[in-house]
Amino acid sequence: MLELDAEAIYGELARRVREHIAGSSPVLVGVHTGGVWLAERLRADLDIAPEVGILDVSFYRDDYSQGGLSRGVRPSRIPFDINGAHVLLVDDVLNTGRTVRAAMNELFDYGRPARIELAVLVDRGGRELPISTSLVGRTLEVPGDVSVVLSRDDDQRLQLRLERAAGA
Amino acid sequence: MSLTLAIVNGRVIDPASGLDAPCDIAIADGRILALGAPPAGFAPQRVVDARGLVVAPGLVDLCARMREPGAEGALRGEMRAALAGGVTGLACPPDTDPPLDEPGLVRMLRQRSREAAGARLYPLGALTAGLAGQALAEMHTLAQVGCVAFCQTAALPANLGTLLQALRYASTFDLPVWLRPVDASLVGDGVAGDGPLASRLGLPAIPVVAETVALHTIFELQRTAGTRIHICRLSSAEGVALVRAAKREGLPVTADVSVQHLHLVDENIGYYDSNCRLDPPLRSAQDRAAIRAGLADGTLDAVCSDHAPVSQEDKLLPFGEARAGASALETLLPLILAWAQAQAVPLVRALGAVTAAPARILGEDTGMLAPGRKADLVVFDPQASWTVQPEAFHSSGHNSPFAGQTMTGRVRYTLVGGEVRFEAAT
Amino acid sequence: MQVLTRSPQLNSDGGLHHLLSIAELPRPLIERILTTADGFIAVGTREVKSVPLLRGRSVFNLFFENSTRTRTTFEIAAKRLSADVYNLNVAASSTAKGESLLDTIDNLTAMQADIFVVRHAQGGAPYLIARHVAPHVHVVNAGDGRHAHPTQALLDLYTIRHYKGAFEPLSVAIVGDILNSRVARSDIDALRTMGVTDLRAVGPLTLLPAGLETMGVRVCTRLEEGLRDADVVIMLRLQNERMRGALLPSAAEYFRNYGLTPQALRHARPDCIVMHPGPMNRGVEIDSAVADGPHSVILPQVSFGIAVRMAVLSMVASSQQEGAQRA
Numbered sequence: 001m002l003e004l005d006a007e008a009i010y011g012e013l014a015r016r017v018r019e020h021i022a023g024s025s026p027v028l029v030g031v032h033t034g035g036v037w038l039a040e041r042l043r044a045d046l047d048i049a050p051e052v053g054i055l056d057v058s059f060y061r062d063d064y065s066q067g068g069l070s071r072g073v074r075p076s077r078i079p080f081d082i083n084g085a086h087v088l089l090v091d092d093v094l095n096t097g098r099t100v101r102a103a104m105n106e107l108f109d110y111g112r113p114a115r116i117e118l119a120v121l122v123d124r125g126g127r128e129l130p131i132s133t134s135l136v137g138r139t140l141e142v143p144g145d146v147s148v149v150l151s152r153d154d155d156q157r158l159q160l161r162l163e164r165a166a167g168a
Numbered sequence: 169m170s171l172t173l174a175i176v177n178g179r180v181i182d183p184a185s186g187l188d189a190p191c192d193i194a195i196a197d198g199r200i201l202a203l204g205a206p207p208a209g210f211a212p213q214r215v216v217d218a219r220g221l222v223v224a225p226g227l228v229d230l231c232a233r234m235r236e237p238g239a240e241g242a243l244r245g246e247m248r249a250a251l252a253g254g255v256t257g258l259a260c261p262p263d264t265d266p267p268l269d270e271p272g273l274v275r276m277l278r279q280r281s282r283e284a285a286g287a288r289l290y291p292l293g294a295l296t297a298g299l300a301g302q303a304l305a306e307m308h309t310l311a312q313v314g315c316v317a318f319c320q321t322a323a324l325p326a327n328l329g330t331l332l333q334a335l336r337y338a339s340t341f342d343l344p345v346w347l348r349p350v351d352a353s354l355v356g357d358g359v360a361g362d363g364p365l366a367s368r369l370g371l372p373a374i375p376v377v378a379e380t381v382a383l384h385t386i387f388e389l390q391r392t393a394g395t396r397i398h399i400c401r402l403s404s405a406e407g408v409a410l411v412r413a414a415k416r417e418g419l420p421v422t423a424d425v426s427v428q429h430l431h432l433v434d435e436n437i438g439y440y441d442s443n444c445r446l447d448p449p450l451r452s453a454q455d456r457a458a459i460r461a462g463l464a465d466g467t468l469d470a471v472c473s474d475h476a477p478v479s480q481e482d483k484l485l486p487f488g489e490a491r492a493g494a495s496a497l498e499t500l501l502p503l504i505l506a507w508a509q510a511q512a513v514p515l516v517r518a519l520g521a522v523t524a525a526p527a528r529i530l531g532e533d534t535g536m537l538a539p540g541r542k543a544d545l546v547v548f549d550p551q552a553s554w555t556v557q558p559e560a561f562h563s564s565g566h567n568s569p570f571a572g573q574t575m576t577g578r579v580r581y582t583l584v585g586g587e588v589r590f591e592a593a594t
Numbered sequence: 595m596q597v598l599t600r601s602p603q604l605n606s607d608g609g610l611h612h613l614l615s616i617a618e619l620p621r622p623l624i625e626r627i628l629t630t631a632d633g634f635i636a637v638g639t640r641e642v643k644s645v646p647l648l649r650g651r652s653v654f655n656l657f658f659e660n661s662t663r664t665r666t667t668f669e670i671a672a673k674r675l676s677a678d679v680y681n682l683n684v685a686a687s688s689t690a691k692g693e694s695l696l697d698t699i700d701n702l703t704a705m706q707a708d709i710f711v712v713r714h715a716q717g718g719a720p721y722l723i724a725r726h727v728a729p730h731v732h733v734v735n736a737g738d739g740r741h742a743h744p745t746q747a748l749l750d751l752y753t754i755r756h757y758k759g760a761f762e763p764l765s766v767a768i769v770g771d772i773l774n775s776r777v778a779r780s781d782i783d784a785l786r787t788m789g790v791t792d793l794r795a796v797g798p799l800t801l802l803p804a805g806l807e808t809m810g811v812r813v814c815t816r817l818e819e820g821l822r823d824a825d826v827v828i829m830l831r832l833q834n835e836r837m838r839g840a841l842l843p844s845a846a847e848y849f850r851n852y853g854l855t856p857q858a859l860r861h862a863r864p865d866c867i868v869m870h871p872g873p874m875n876r877g878v879e880i881d882s883a884v885a886d887g888p889h890s891v892i893l894p895q896v897s898f899g900i901a902v903r904m905a906v907l908s909m910v911a912s913s914q915q916e917g918a919q920r921a
Binding site: 056058059060064065067068069072073074075076077078105106108109110111 | 634640642909
Binding site for chain 3: 362369373439484485487488
């Protein structure tokens with residue numbers, strides 16, 4: 001059973017992001033829920049001024065016809081002007097790339113950003129769309145029927161675990 | 169067809185005499201020759217083995233719509249439905265197109281009925297010309313050509329003066345008047361019985377006073393005119409109580425109820441099932457209980473099918489737009505048996521409500537089994553179980569509120585004037 | 595008895611397949627609709643006010659009863675979901691001209707309709723349609739006769755939740771023609787499901803249906819009594835036809851006794867909200883000073899209505915029924 005030290009992986013991600021964005025002032029947009037936690041940590045650790053934007057991509061997913069709307073739809077909220085912004089999109093796990101595609105489509109409905117970059121805690125491969133980023137905490141190879149799940153304990157410490165999908 | 173026939177080994181039930189016993193029946197020349205041992209030398213051309221079956225007078229239905237005049241050729245199909253339902257005599261109301269207010273129409277209808285060789289037809293003539301409630305119909309002439317009574321089919325005439333004159337006129341010739349106890353102005357735009365169901369479904373309601381006010385009016389006018397009146401289709405407990413009081417008072421009144429109201433309540437409308445759009449409307453469980461009690465104590469004399477075939481186009485509509493009525497001839501008998509079973513009514517009494525009692529109201533020589541009487545009989549299997557499939561009805565109307573339900577009781581033979589006019593496929 | 599015992603609006607997973615009446619919806623499902631609507635409120639504040647959820651789907655507004663307001667909000671809601679919207683103003687008489695209601699539905703289904711939004715003068719018409727349509731087609735009731743107006747009730751719930759939070763402790767007064775109002779029926783059903791116990795119906799006897807007490811509603815024929823300490827006041831539209839139908843003598847007399855004036859409103863809580871499904875008859879059921887005053891949330895109700903209808907449309911559109919197969 002692979003043990004993942006989420007805090008350490010986050011540390012690696014934060015280091016890469018700090019190095020990469022030196023000299024620029026991006027705004028952070030987290031993909032609900034895990035991406036929002038990470039974005040809030042990055043904001044604090046990298047001293048980024050503007051509030052973190054929140055995206056719930058439920059209305060942009062491509063699997064709506066199969067599964068309908070997920071149970072916990074939350075409102076998206078972008079508290080700044082997207083037009084001309086340098087956006088750092090943050091998500092917890094990068095897998096097929098579909099969530100990022102949905103997130104980008106949603107962002108464009110808020111306005112026209114100058115640039116979108118992507119930061120993820122874990123890249124587990126399995127891409128089905130041409131989406132990639134170097135701002136990764138850790139790259140993992142995980143079997144198809146296993147999910148990588150980010151959670152937060154009561155002390156706000158990040159936890160990562162692997163879950164085998166039941167009869168997926 | 170002057171066949172000699174014997175029905176043997178059956179359980180013979182004759183409500184008029186109270187007979188309920190195993191018995192053979194000999195039939196000749198269209199009449200019952202003997203109950204029990206036939207006369208010496210009786211050699212029947214046909215023997216019907218009624219082992220395990222009940223032999224009863226053919227059902228007499230106080231209201232079954234044949235849709236003629238109006239729908240060309242409809243009568244044949246509805247008569248087949250009647251025979252399949254064990255009905256050997258039926259009264260058809262004058263709400264035809266055009267209404268039965270002309271002797272020529274009545275003659276034609278009787279001719280068609282004879283040709284159809286179905287059940288006996290007892291035409292009911294219109295009380296007013298065109299059923300419009302304004303001018304009187306030629307009741308005497310209509311009676312001469314065969315009308316057994318005169319009625320208004322939807323509601324009391326708005327003009328009570330006209331109604332009073334009609335009653336007086338009918339009294340002159342001792343003609344019975346049949347009336348629907350409905351005050352149209354109190355019905356308003358109502359489509360369902362007033363109660364929690366109508367409120368919940370947001371359906372315009374028909375208050376009970378639409379029936380009780382009409383009953384008060386009828387009885388009050390009757391006290392002046394002295395006419396013999398038959399009340400058609402009660403729906404409410406209050407209505408039953410008013411009829412009980414009128415009978416106690418000694419008014420010449422009889423009353424019937426539809427077999428649907430004996431079983432169904434407003435809740436059966438469910439999610440707007442337009443097969444339960446009926447006139448009068450279905451009411452509450454308390455009203456149904458009062459109807460059952462009214463039959464038990466004789467306040468209500470008879471049960472009828474109130475047969476009304478309605479096309480799919482006229483039923484597959486929002487509830488308030490659908491045409492009222494149920495196709496009921498083919499479920500009448502099993503529903504009577506179900507009532508007898510559920511309410512512990514002896515079969516000889518229950519069957520009386522659809523044989524001897526309606527025959528008495530019609531004043532016709534039918535509805536009973538006795539030597540010398542016309543051989544109008546039904547032979548049925550009281551145990552046979554079957555599922556109601558309206559598409560398979562003989563009637564053109566597939567509008568049954570009992571679709572898909574299991575019924576017990578199936579007609580095997582229906583005889584009219586000693587002739588086997590219906591025989592079930594085995 | 596061929597009684598439909600299962601509510602035809604839920605699919606086998608308990609999800610919303612049609613929206614016909616709020617009466618049969620379980621509380622968790624209603625809460626889910628409201629939460630989904632929260633998401634859509636946010637969409638309405640962006641520059642691009644639409645999401646691609648219903649792209650490629652066709653929504654047909656079938657209004658057998660005229661209503662520009664409701665039809666327009668459904669149209670906006672459907673368009674904000676990127677659906678193709680078609681408006682058919684089928685006046686009731688055209689059905690009488692020959693084409694039956696179900697024939698109309700069949701023709702439209704053949705034109706790839708996915709969702710029918712139906713308003714009809716007859717209670718139960720949406721049920722008839724829902725029983726008849728193919729498994730992949732959904733029906734949303736935009737008001738049927740006097741029976742129900744479920745999306746109005748949902749947006750009323752959303753409004754109350756927005757301003758007041760929890761439902762259980764609230765006192766809610768519904769004022770006006772409750773007898774003939776599908777909004778009132780749906781509001782009563784909705785508020786009871788959400789746990790409101792102090793619910794009052796206010797109006798003259800001719801406008802109050804029988805059996806309200808059995809629905810858990812207190813009947814008040816005096817406005818002051820009905821408004822006393824109310825947190826929420828829902829005013830119903832008084833239709834002119836009621837006057838002609840001999841239910842009321844005149845609009846003026848109605849206003850004197852049941853019109854919501856600032857003086858009458860003083861009997862309610864100081865922080866009460868005043869709602870109205872619209873359109874308002876100023877000076878008949880409501881005084882302009884109240885309609886435009888600080889307690890009124892009538893205009894916000896409209897924007898909440900769009901979000902709620904987006905939630906309903908998106909939820910039914912994703913429901914699967916056995917045998918469903920989009921052509």
